[in-house]
Amino acid sequence: MSERGRNTITLATMTILAVLIVFLVATNPSEDDRVARLGSAIMCPVCQGESIAQSPAPMARDMMDLIEERVAAGASDAEIVDEILSSFSGAVLLDPPVSGPTIVLWAAPVAALLLGLMVIWWWRRAPVTSGEETPTRPVRTRTAVTALATIAVLIVIVVIAGFFLRERTDGLSGVAGLEVESLDEVSNATMEAVIVANQDDPAIDGMRLALAERYFTSGDYQAAFPHFLAVAESEAASASQVVTALIGLGWMAWDGNGEAETALGLLDQALSIDVDSITARYLKGRVLWCGLGDASAAEDLFTALLSSPGLDAESRVLIEEDLTALSESEPCR
Amino acid sequence: MLALLGTLGVAGAALGAGLLVVRGARAARPGGGTVDLGAPTRLLLSGAVVAMAAMQLALATDDLTIAYLANHHATTTPFPFDVATAWAALEGSILLWGLVLAGFTWMVHKTYRRSPDELGAAALAVMGLVALFFFGLMLTVANPFEVCVEAVERGCVASTAWPLALAEAPLEGPGPNPLLQNHILMAFHPPMLYLGFVGLTVPYAYAMAALALTRPGAEWLRRSHRSTLVAWSFLTMGIVLGGWWAYEVLSWGGYWAWDPVENASFMPWLVATAFIHSGLVQQRRGMLQAWNLVLVIGAFALTILGTFLTRSGTINSVHSFTQSAIGPVLLVFLVAILTGSFLLFSQRSHMLVGSPRVGDLVSREGAFLANNMILTVFAFVVLIGTTYPLVLEAFTGTRVGVGGPFFNRLAVPLSFLLLLVMGFGPITPWTATPPGLIWRRTRAPGLIALGAGLLTALTVTRIGWVVLAVVLGVFVVAIIVGLLLEQAARRPEPSLLDSLRSVVGGDPGFWSGQLSHVGVVLVALGIAFAANLGDHLEVDMAPGETVAFAGYTVAYTSPFQETEPGRTTRGARLQVGDDAGRSWVMEPAANYFGADTTGVSTPAVRSRPSGDLYVTLLALSSESATITFDTSPMIWLLWVGGLITAGGGVLSIRARGGERRAAALRQTADV
Structure with a gap:
């Protein structure tokens, strides 16, 4: 067979294969998860x-x-x-929309690609001077390089400016003895040390509370206790700080020591300051139900909570689960 | 004592670096004569070695009077994680950086020829300048040998740079980040990456030297080629090991999350890969001189940007350390590098005008041009996706997330384009392509590739991306094999094996490059299979319960708890069986380190040639365990492919060495 004939057959086979593949892929019964x-x-x-x-x-x-x-x-x-x-x-x-401020993300790569193609086109068209320096060529190259450098440096400066602006916005001030931008960056040990050193400083309540909450979340009730107590008794602390501390103490009393009555007292104290506190009301319901077996009181509390403004979806799910369990007279989990 | 030794080491290295700058600059002047740069180089290297030795000795002897150890080491940290603690936090990682940089400087010095070698001297001076910056950091804002003067229960709250200060040590330190002591790979991943990052300083130093001395031509490329390949191979290996570690430790079944810090290592890799290819064009045909300088400066600047992203606390990631003054300092350094380099570049732009243009676009240099275009746009996509959210939030307060979906949408098509170019590149000749050559060389590979694609679609999956990956992957490999056979057929050797050997031996650099290409194909296939063909199941199981999943039968036997010094493990013991009647135990668990109450989830992985069974424990109570099961089909292709890619790089280092020896031999023969 001639070379030409062979080529035709090869090309035809390739086309058939490609069409078959495309057909199979296009008719794939895909299930969108x-x-x-x-x-x-x-x-x-x-x-x-x-x-x-x-x-x-x-x-x-x-x-x-x-x-x-x-x-x-x-x-x-x-x-x-x-x-x-x-x-x-x-x-x-995580998937920025192709509109609003994030359109830049989608447009910039396309622009970069076009720019690259343009540069290649321009570069291939430009005559080669092969070593002989004409006065215009170096100037042009220099201008191009300088422009490139300026753009690069400008971008970096913008990033830097962003970096510092960002720090300022979530900066935290007013804690004596420690200059940090955010408490997140401070270890527990350092916080303990700073608190001990500034025991009498009224501004320390914020840090105490942050530390106590950290211990609390990690389940270390013993370490959290003195800090919550200090904030609850502090005269300088704000109302919301006291409420948070009382809630922490209340929950630890019930969850840690099984003292439902004490917990209820502390939560009521918190509610006397902030009657709308969702956390305090929810925990009170849990203590009533799980600690004192008062299912109907808990049910009332939860039902009222569901209609309170500012309830986030996560808590809603939790409360709805509890209400379902209550309505089916299941024991508390 | 060790703090003193370490500080002396750092100071000595800084002194060596300073001397190298001064004497290197003197030697680089025209008529600078013979200047010995060995003494400063040796001082730099030995200072760095002494400092690292002091750190290791301190770790081995649990010397908690050093603040770095008081805050990052625990006497219970087992081997080899105590060794790795030396770079598990900010100051130590800068120390490792400095040591590697000193090593590369020494490597550069080995090729310094003393009698008028201005280029080598100037390159050494630039290396010295960069080393001076990093050892300067260690003497100021990131001192690894500060002495603890006020200890608390677990850690140190006040320290001083004065090594002879009256030290106070805590009874115990908190230990390194739990994530870092979870897997042996963590001891290797950072040093590999650092060898990659820091190695890119060498081509940068030579490039700056060539510009400063107004030396056009490819000498700077030839002399930095070896270091570039060393750096690139280690960077590749470091990235693959990082992905492997994430897969084995982080419990989400993935190996790559487009995390800003992963991106920070990937950007220099993309640019360095582009540079390796376009450097060949300049060496071979004198083209792309200016472009190579842009790439080298870019790659080096991106490593500094990467360090900044990792070490400044700007971003939240598994990689970020606590904040310190180092962030702004690194940024200033970055700006200085960019302005300095490009200023020098624009002053010397006249030396680049003579470089020839690419004539025929269907040629090897045309393929390299396409490759560079795709790789740079790829790097740009990663760069903008990583930094734009930070900038936008800073200026407008708007929080946007840029993650997997964004990057994948752009990275997947770019990668497929890259595979396509990778197929055509090796078969296109330099300068111009005779008509019909491309078709002659692609028709058989094309048929084989399409056949493989059809077979995949018929027997394995009809998911488009997977089929496309198979078609392009098989195409690239078939082209390489075809080229090998075509050249072997022209050899005089009687046996095929001998002629193959002589083909590869004739151009080892090219064929090691093709080996890397095969590695990249395996990586692409591994990603395509694992990402698209896996199964997933999440279940609550009570002890004694059994579930069936993807051909496995899993019975939950019981919860378990194991306590070792410094670590408590709680997990679920599972009895797993497969269709072939084999049976084994898997124990997904959570590890609790020291006093830390937040567990680090550790998956259980069973690897088989067909793929992995990946089991993660989400929650555990005495009544039930919440467990997820995943299959990662053929995921080993990814690890093996990554190592082959890096291996191709290592082989080409040796290949270049061989060529140089051959050239030297020819020279002696001429004489």
Whole structure:
């Protein structure tokens, strides 16, 4: 067979193969896993740069449960995303929309590609001077390089400016004896030391509370106790700080020591300062139900909570679960 | 005592670096004559070695009077994690950086020829300048040998740079970040990356030297080629090991999250890869001189930007350390590098005008041009996706997240384009392509690739990305094999094996490059399979319960708890069986280090040639365990491919050495 004939056959075979592949791929009965897709497009608010689909953090799991529930209920993608973003503070999309400020993200790579193609085109067209220096060529090259350098430096300066601006916005001031931008960066040990050194400084309550909450979240009630107590008794502390401390003390009394009555007293004290505190009301309901077996009082409290403004979706899920358990007279979990 | 030794080491190294700058600059002047740069180089290297030795000795003897140890080491930290603690936090990681930089400086000095070698001298002076900056950091804002003067229960709250100060040590330190003592790979991943990052200083130093001395041509490229390849190979290895570590430790079944710090290592890799290719064009045809300088400056600046992102606390990530004054200092350094380099560049732009243009775009240099275009745009996408959210939030307060979905949407098509160019590149000749050559060399590989694609679509999956990855991957490999066979057929050797050997031996640099390409293909296939073909299941199990998943039967036996010094492990013991009747135990768990009450989840992974079974414990109580099961089909292709890619780089280092020896031999023969 001639070379030409062979080529024709090869080309025809290639085309048939390609068409077959495209057909098979295009008719693939794909099942869109909406839960996974939505989950991987939302950043987990409490972890480090992971999506909620990846993170084992409890909050991320709750958010995934919510997505699953809404997908099952037939909500649209946009509805689900809006609901998540509005009800979990700090949740952000990992998939920036092609509109608003994030359009830059999509436009810039395209612009870079076009610019690159233009530069190559310009460069190939420009005559080669092969070593002989004409007066215009070096000037032009120098201008190009200088422009490039200026752009690079400007970008870096913008990034730097951003870096410092950002620090200022979430800066934290007023804690004696420690100059830091944010308490997140300070170790427990350092905080303890600073607190001991500034015991009489009224401004220390904020740090005490932050430290106590850290211990509290990690389950170290013993270490959290003195700090919560100090804030609850502090005269300089703000009302909301005292409420937080009382709630902490109340929950530890019940969860740590099983003292339901004491817990109830402390939570009531917190509610006497801030009658709307959702956490205090929720915990009071839990103590009533789980500690004192007063299911009906708990049910009333939870039902009232559901209609209170400012309740976030995560807590709503928790409360709804509790109410279901209560209505079926299940024991407290 | 060790603090004193370490401080002396750092100070000695800084002195050596300073001397290197001064004497190197003197030697680089025209008619500078013979200047010995050996003494300052040796002082720099030995100072750095002494400092690292002091750090290791301190770690081995649990010397908690040094603030760095008081805050990052625990007497219970087991081997080899106590060794790795030396670079597990900010100051120590700068120390490792300095040591590696001193090593590369020494490597550069080995090729310094003393009698008028202005280029080598100037390059050494630039290396000295960079080393001076890093050892300067260690004497000021990131001192690894500060002495603790006020200890608390676990840690140190006040320290001083004066090594002879009256020291106070805590009884115990908190130990390194729990994530870092979870897996052996963590001891290797950072040093590999540092060898990569720091190695890129060498081509930068030579480039600056060539500009400063107004030396056009490819000499600076030839002389830095070896270091560039060393750096690139280690960077590749470091990134792969990082992904592997994330997969084995971080419990989300992935290896790459487009985390800002991962991106920070990936950007210099992309630019360095572009540079390796475009450097060949300049060496071969004298083209792209200005472009190579841009790439070298870019790659070096990106390593500094990467260090800044990792070490300044600007971003939240598994990699970030606590904040310190080092952030602004690194930024100032970055600006100085960019302005300085580009200023010098623009002053010397006249020396670059003579470089020839690419004629025919269908040629090897045309393929390299396309490759550079894609790699640079890729790097730009990563750069803008990483920094834009920071900038936007700073100026407008708007929080946007840029993550996996954004990067994948752009990275996937760019990667496929890259694979396509990688297929055509090796078969296009330099300068111009005779008609019909491309078709002759691609028709068989094209048929094989499309056949493989059809086979995949019929038997494995009809997911488009996977089929496309198979088609392009097989195409690249088939082209390489075809080229190998085509050249072997022209050899006089009687046996195929001998002629293959002589083909590869004839151009070892090219063929090691092709080996790297095969590695990249394996990586692409590994990613495509694992990302698209896995199964996933999340279940609550009570002890005694059994579930079936993807051909495995899993029975939850019981919870367990193990206590070792410094570490408590709580987990679920599972009895797993497969279709072939094999059975084994898997123990997904959470590790609790020291007094830390937040557990580090550790997955259990069972690897098989068909893929991994990946089991993670989400929650555990006495009644039940919440467990996720995932399969990662063929994920080993990713690790093996990554190592082959890096291996190709290592082989080409040796290949270049061989060529140099051959050239030297030819020279002696001429004489």
